[in-house]
Amino acid sequence: MISITEWQKIGVGITGFGIFFILFGILLYFDSVLLAFGNLLFLMGLSFIIGLRRTFTFFFQRHKLKGTSFFLGGVVILLLRWPLLGMCLETYGFFSLFKGFFPVVFGFLGNTANIPLLSALFRRLQGTSSMV
Numbered sequence: 001m002i003s004i005t006e007w008q009k010i011g012v013g014i015t016g017f018g019i020f021f022i023l024f025g026i027l028l029y030f031d032s033v034l035l036a037f038g039n040l041l042f043l044m045g046l047s048f049i050i051g052l053r054r055t056f057t058f059f060f061q062r063h064k065l066k067g068t069s070f071f072l073g074g075v076v077i078l079l080l081r082w083p084l085l086g087m088c089l090e091t092y093g094f095f096s097l098f099k100g101f102f103p104v105v106f107g108f109l110g111n112t113a114n115i116p117l118l119s120a121l122f123r124r125l126q127g128t129s130s131m132v
């Protein structure tokens with residue numbers, strides 16, 4: 001069993017609120033204040049979960065600099081009240097940063113979801129089409 005510290009629990013909550021504010025900002029026609037607040041909460045929650053040093057090393061690895069520049073550039077553009085352009089840049093940067101993590105998530109969802117159609121879809125998204 002993995003032990004989770006109190007700081008990591010707080011980080012999960014802060015990250016959840018960040019995602020909520022981002023989705024709520026998108027729902028309200030790209031409200032720049034909600035989007036900016038959600039981005040700051042997301043980044044702060046991520047640093048609470050994995051620590052400041054790991055967050056810094058995650059974002060500033062040599063092969064992830066393009067995704068980091070797009071993501072953080074989108075945050076800056078968003079803070080300058082250009083929400084649509086900022087969210088487009090952030091979305092590209094987010095997918096570029098976390099592209100190695102998506103197969104793991106789809107594999108986990110494919111193994112936990114015993115719904116026939118969804119588990120086949122998650123296995124296909126993971127890249128393995130073996131039927132068990």
